[in-house]
Each structure stands twice: as structure tokens, then as C-alpha cells.
Amino acid sequence: MKKSFITAALVLAAYATSYAEEPVPLHYQRASLFETMIPDSTSVVFLGNSLTHGCEWHELLGMPNALNRGVNGDTTEDIANRLGCITAGRPAKIFLLAGVNDVSHDLPAEKVAADVLALVDRIRHESPQTKLYLQSLLPINNSFGRYSRMYGKEETIRQINELLAMGAKKRGVTFINLYPRFCDKDGNLRSDLTNDGLHLLGRGYLIWKQALLPYLGD
Amino acid sequence: MKKSFITAALVLAAYATSYAEEPVPLHYQRASLFETMIPDSTSVVFLGNSLTHGCEWHELLGMPNALNRGVNGDTTEDIANRLGCITAGRPAKIFLLAGVNDVSHDLPAEKVAADVLALVDRIRHESPQTKLYLQSLLPINNSFGRYSRMYGKEETIRQINELLAMGAKKRGVTFINLYPRFCDKDGNLRSDLTNDGLHLLGRGYLIWKQALLPYLGD
Numbered sequence: 001m002k003k004s005f006i007t008a009a010l011v012l013a014a015y016a017t018s019y020a021e022e023p024v025p026l027h028y029q030r031a032s033l034f035e036t037m038i039p040d041s042t043s044v045v046f047l048g049n050s051l052t053h054g055c056e057w058h059e060l061l062g063m064p065n066a067l068n069r070g071v072n073g074d075t076t077e078d079i080a081n082r083l084g085c086i087t088a089g090r091p092a093k094i095f096l097l098a099g100v101n102d103v104s105h106d107l108p109a110e111k112v113a114a115d116v117l118a119l120v121d122r123i124r125h126e127s128p129q130t131k132l133y134l135q136s137l138l139p140i141n142n143s144f145g146r147y148s149r150m151y152g153k154e155e156t157i158r159q160i161n162e163l164l165a166m167g168a169k170k171r172g173v174t175f176i177n178l179y180p181r182f183c184d185k186d187g188n189l190r191s192d193l194t195n196d197g198l199h200l201l202g203r204g205y206l207i208w209k210q211a212l213l214p215y216l217g218d
Numbered sequence: 219m220k221k222s223f224i225t226a227a228l229v230l231a232a233y234a235t236s237y238a239e240e241p242v243p244l245h246y247q248r249a250s251l252f253e254t255m256i257p258d259s260t261s262v263v264f265l266g267n268s269l270t271h272g273c274e275w276h277e278l279l280g281m282p283n284a285l286n287r288g289v290n291g292d293t294t295e296d297i298a299n300r301l302g303c304i305t306a307g308r309p310a311k312i313f314l315l316a317g318v319n320d321v322s323h324d325l326p327a328e329k330v331a332a333d334v335l336a337l338v339d340r341i342r343h344e345s346p347q348t349k350l351y352l353q354s355l356l357p358i359n360n361s362f363g364r365y366s367r368m369y370g371k372e373e374t375i376r377q378i379n380e381l382l383a384m385g386a387k388k389r390g391v392t393f394i395n396l397y398p399r400f401c402d403k404d405g406n407l408r409s410d411l412t413n414d415g416l417h418l419l420g421r422g423y424l425i426w427k428q429a430l431l432p433y434l435g436d
Contacts, residue, residue, distance in 0.1 A: 025364065025414040029272055032420035037277055054247055056286055059255055064282035068274055146243070196243040202250035 039089030144197030257307030362415030
């Protein structure tokens, strides 16, 4: 009893701290919107950072039940802080893509992959009915010179993807390897699919759609 | 013939220039997505800047045909540059909210209102069937101290709203006065609805929804 009380107090304190800092107002603008709209058992949730935020999933996929739960700049920790408002609804599916902002904060591949897989484990624990799809990180292209914090991180991304593929397999979670679909021959994000080396133009989302189609029907 | 050729060339050159500059990659990321998804005659389009971008309209309103055409940071000029991909679809309705980013660029009220009303006129010309709803600017709250370019612009926003109301009336376009719903007694954006003085928290979008309900049914 005492132990569970202490645990609850620690969780609440951690939660309060993460919001009290509030370095990026956008995170809480989106998070507070999501608090007012809990998914239901028919929802298909797209969960992630700016790559997920940038798309209009219900429109692209022609699925009224597709919900965007992307927030620009979100790390795995930011996503963890707002995950409860998603799993509470026991959605039909979650497509998760997270980790690239952790890479920009100089975290090593093992740490980023472990944090993404901790999200996976929390989703499986909090909403066992949900079909969960773990998506790989996309390649980046530093020739655009827009994100200095991503310089030299190409190999880190590849390592994370290997760890995520293994972690998904171990857990019986479907892994969607987006990475090769977006790569040029040098292992960079195709320059015709981006204008900053990190985010996607419209034709990039059309490729993403193709990768998702096998998982949308059932 | 010669004159129309020159006009067409000038229009193309202006368009190319506006994209060639591309100061904010996000604008073209969103614009290029929208180029791949043209609305149809059943669409209800929410057109604007970050305030529009930040919401999940189809989900908030329970309308599968609601389309988000908001882009963070867009000025009226930015919206004009991508308007053709919206009017081409002859959508059922457009809810327009634009101008606050022009204010942050120090443009006077008369210029901003004229540019917003030019968008109105273009929409009416390019898609006469579309029911157009012009929304007022929202109040701001500079006590948050996040946007120095908005300091002292409270009165400019009120002047723009008066000009938009008059311009809408003159054109027979429905004007939705959002402003008073979001104001505190001092004429500032209610501090419980924002965390930066410009953008909305979730409960702000619930108020916006109430303001829209009378116009969604028909």
C-alpha cells in the first residue's frame, strides 16, 4: 500500500515536472487538444512527431477514423507524457513513429531504441486489444544543411532501426520498415522527397501511404 | 494576345519567385501535400495559418469531409500562393481565418484587411458555388511575452476585424466574429485558453467549435 502510494506520487511528480518546464508551448497546445478528444475502439491513431503531424492522414488514406497524434518536435519522452490520453480509448490500431528528435538531442542508438520500445511496451500493457505497428525511422539528408544537430547521425538512425526491428520481432509486434522506401543509393533521404533533409514533401507522404496500405484493411 | 501572354508570364514569374525564396520549408511541405489532395464538392475546408493548422477539425467536429488547410506561419500572401489547389476542387464550404502573421510583419490594418478581402474575392471568383465564411482574427495576450512582434498590436487587430466585418457585409459573405468569445474583460486573449498569448489550448478549440456549429449543418 505504502509502496504503491510512493510510486503514484513519483509518477505524478514526474508528470508535473515535465509540463511545468514546458519549453515548447506547441507540445501542450496539442496535448491539451488531445485531452479533449479520446480515441475510441474504431480509431486508427498515427502517433509521433513532426513527420506524423505534417500529414492529413484521414484525408490521405480516405479513413474518417484516422486520428493524427503527431506533435512537432516531440521526443519519446514527450510522447510518453501524452500517451495515456490515447491508450485510454483502446484504439483499434496505433502506427507509431518516434525517436528522431531524441537523436537530435545526441542520445545513443541503444538509449533511443530502448525508449521507443518502452512506448511499445506501455501501449501493449495499457491497451492490449490495440493492433500496434512500429514504424522505422526515415533516413535523413544532411546535404540540405538545415539541421546541424543531425550531422553525422545517419549511422545512429540505421542502428536504431536494427534495434527496433529486433525489439518488434521479440514482442510479436509488426515492424514497418519505411527506411528503404525513402533512401537514395547513398543511404540519404531522397532529395526529391524533402526540402530540408528531415521532413517530407507531399510526394513523400504518397510513398508512406503505399507502405501502410497492407496494414489498413483488416 | 501579347498583353495576356505578358500577364501570364508575370504571374508565373511571381509564383516561381515566391517559392524559390522558400524562407520557411514548412510552407512548401504542406503546400506540396495539398497539391496531391484536391478537395471535392463535398469538402468543408478550414483555411488559414497556425491557428487552423493546430486543430484536428474532422475529429473535433465529427465531420469526415472537413479538411485542414492551415499552415503554421502563413501570411495572406502565402495562402494566396496555394489557394488555387483549394478552389480548383470547388469545395462546399471554406472557413477562412488569415491576417495575424501579416500583423506580425508590421503591416497596417488597412493593408492586412485589404489582403484578406482579396482572398475572399478570389475564392468567390474562382469557386462561386462555395459557401464562404470569413472569420475574425482572435485577440492576443502579450502578457505571455512570447511574441515581441505582436507587442502593441491589439488595436490593429480590432481595426482589422472592423474592416473585415464591413467588407464581408458589403460582399454578402457570412462574417463569424470569433473575437469576443476569446476575450477577457481587458480585451486580451483569455489566459486560460492559451499558453503563449497567440495559439490555443484544447479548450480554446472547444469554444471555436461552438462558434462554428450554426454554420456546419446546412
